[in-house]
Amino acid sequence: MSGTILAIDQGTTSSRAILFDESFRPTAVAQQEFTQHFPRSGWVEHEAEDLWTSTVAVCREAIEKSGQPLSNIAAVGITNQRETTVVWNRHTGKAVHRAIVWQDRRTADLCARLRAEGHEAMVTARTGLLLDPYFSGTKLAWILDNVEGARASADAGDLLFGTVDTWLIWRLTGGRVHATDATNAARTLLYNIIENRWDDDLCRLLGIPMSMLPDVRDSSADFGMTEVEVFGTPLPILGVAGDQQAATVGQACFEPGMVKSTYGTGCFALINTGKTPVASQNRLLSTIAYRLDGQTTYALEGSIFVAGSAVQWLRDGLKIISNAAETQALAASAAEENRLYLVPAFVGLGAPHWDPDARGAIFGLTRASGPADFARAALESVGYQTLDLIDAMHADWSGDARTATILRVDGGMTASDWTMQFLADILGAPVDRPQVLETTALGAAWLAARKAGVWPDMAEFASRWRLDRRFEPQMAASTRAQLVEGWREAVRRTKSAA
Ligand SMILES: Nc1ncnc2c1ncn2[C@@H]1O[C@H](COP(=O)(O)OP(=O)(O)O)[C@@H](O)[C@H]1O
Numbered sequence: 217m218s219g220t221i222l223a224i225d226q227g228t229t230s231s232r233a234i235l236f237d238e239s240f241r242p243t244a245v246a247q248q249e250f251t252q253h254f255p256r257s258g259w260v261e262h263e264a265e266d267l268w269t270s271t272v273a274v275c276r277e278a279i280e281k282s283g284q285p286l287s288n289i290a291a292v293g294i295t296n297q298r299e300t301t302v303v304w305n306r307h308t309g310k311a312v313h314r315a316i317v318w319q320d321r322r323t324a325d326l327c328a329r330l331r332a333e334g335h336e337a338m339v340t341a342r343t344g345l346l347l348d349p350y351f352s353g354t355k356l357a358w359i360l361d362n363v364e365g366a367r368a369s370a371d372a373g374d375l376l377f378g379t380v381d382t383w384l385i386w387r388l389t390g391g392r393v394h395a396t397d398a399t400n401a402a403r404t405l406l407y408n409i410i411e412n413r414w415d416d417d418l419c420r421l422l423g424i425p426m427s428m429l430p431d432v433r434d435s436s437a438d439f440g441m442t443e444v445e446v447f448g449t450p451l452p453i454l455g456v457a458g459d460q461q462a463a464t465v466g467q468a469c470f471e472p473g474m475v476k477s478t479y480g481t482g483c484f485a486l487i488n489t490g491k492t493p494v495a496s497q498n499r500l501l502s503t504i505a506y507r508l509d510g511q512t513t514y515a516l517e518g519s520i521f522v523a524g525s526a527v528q529w530l531r532d533g534l535k536i537i538s539n540a541a542e543t544q545a546l547a548a549s550a551a552e553e554n555r556l557y558l559v560p561a562f563v564g565l566g567a568p569h570w571d572p573d574a575r576g577a578i579f580g581l582t583r584a585s586g587p588a589d590f591a592r593a594a595l596e597s598v599g600y601q602t603l604d605l606i607d608a609m610h611a612d613w614s615g616d617a618r619t620a621t622i623l624r625v626d627g628g629m630t631a632s633d634w635t636m637q638f639l640a641d642i643l644g645a646p647v648d649r650p651q652v653l654e655t656t657a658l659g660a661a662w663l664a665a666r667k668a669g670v671w672p673d674m675a676e677f678a679s680r681w682r683l684d685r686r687f688e689p690q691m692a693a694s695t696r697a698q699l700v701e702g703w704r705e706a707v708r709r710t711k712s713a714a
């Protein structure tokens with residue numbers, strides 16, 4: 217059998233499909249953006265139908281571009297924006313509300329109430345997460361409480377819940393499979409990551425009928441066959457993982473202590489912590505990295521909500537650049553004495569602050585401040601935020617996350633050499649950029665190929681990871697200390713409780 221894998225990467229701003237050959241090379245790529253809906257301040261929604269139609273369109277386009285017969289495709293792997301919540305009617309297949317996106321802050325009050333009632337310690341002990349609107353559980357509760365008739369339909373067993381993987385699997389299989397994988401389940405606030413099961417107490421706390429929840433499978437498992445109408449022939453779906461976990465796999469971070477950081481819309485750093493979950497003392501998330509053959513591997517995760525989207529703000533909001541790549545030359549031209557600090561808390565602050573009410577701020581403005589200073593501040597904010605995460609990992613993890621490991625990076629923003637050099641400088645540690653930057657899709661492809669038995673095992677896959685470029689730290693320690701102090705002060709002044 218040919219080892220071609222179709223990987224679906226359903227992301228926050230676009231859907232992508234990539235065909236990989238058995239040498240893990242991307243041979244055909246198709247991508248489609250879809251509309252973001254911002255109905256109120258802090259609210260972010262997607263049409264569930266857009267997620268479905270754009271996914272099918274890019275799959276068909278990639279298959280056509282490749283010129284390969286469908287019979288060459290051994291399996292389909294799915295990776296997805298995590299936490300985004302879809303509720304649909306099992307009989308009609310229609311969503312009852314737009315998908316509520318991970319960035320959406322509408323349930324901040326509910327989270328604050330649950331925290332005030334003293335539930336956070338129990339929630340964290342079981343899920344590894346915090347009571348923050350980021351996760352699916354309170355979004356699902358919001359839909360049941362705010363869409364007319366939803367709660368009664370849910371109680372009657374007519375409504376189903378899913379993260380985006382589950383929604384796509386349901387549609388791809390013609391409504392025959394209602395399933396998710398352990399990494400996606402781990403982001404819902406309803407899944408006990410220690411016991412690997414949906415948690416009755418958490419469902420009761422949030423008022424979620426358990427009949428709505430999907431079956432939870434390994435990340436490399438049988439998720440059913442696609443309906444013949446979708447691609448013209450049925451294809452087996454054999455791999456599923458949330459996008460940051462898929463990137464961890466694609467970066468071959470299989471050993472405890474290995475760290476990857478992905479720079480797309482946001483930035484998500486994960487450190488593999490091995491077979492037992494680590495309870496964070498520094499407000500990181502404890503989560504599932506992957507589950508293979510019933511064996512769970514855990515990770516600590518730092519989630520930053522704004523990374524590349526700060527660059528999009530320079531382009532679409534301030535209009536000081538016309539494309540993202542221009543930031544590099546602009547930042548390099550900024551004068552040392554005009555340094556600005558941008559704290560991009562556009563949708564609150566994620567790890568390690570978890571402050572949903574904070575909003576962005578910029579410090580150091582003078583009459584001389586201009587576009588170059590804004591561009592440098594936006595790119596540098598990504599480095600500083602990563603430093604905060606790595607420091608928290610360092611404190612949580614008994615190994616030395618900063619010096620004993622190297623950061624493997626991927627995602628759209630890693631195209632910027634300037635940003636990667638600043639990152640290495642501010643971390644004081646090497647940053648490795650691999651040759652294949654589509655690591656998220658590659659991870660999903662490997663999970664599917666593993667189940668199909670058409671690609672090499674974990675060790676061989678890991679040994680074929682290839683470096684494109686290593687960024688070595690070059691900044692003087694005193695400069696670094698001074699810059700970091702300025703950043704810490706800027707964050708202190710931005711936080712909502714300040
Ligand atoms: N050369 C560049 N310099 C800085 N930022 C970039 C560059 N190229 C892309 N980006 C940023 O990377 C992001 C896109 O990365 P991608 O991995 O496709 O994101 P996502 O999967 O979240 O949609 C955008 O926010 C864009 O602004």
Ligand SMILES: O=P(O)(O)OC[C@H](O)CO
Nearest residue numbers: 227228297298318480481
């Ligand atoms: O779609 P991305 O790449 O921005 O990733 C989103 C994350 O999964 C949110 O947790």
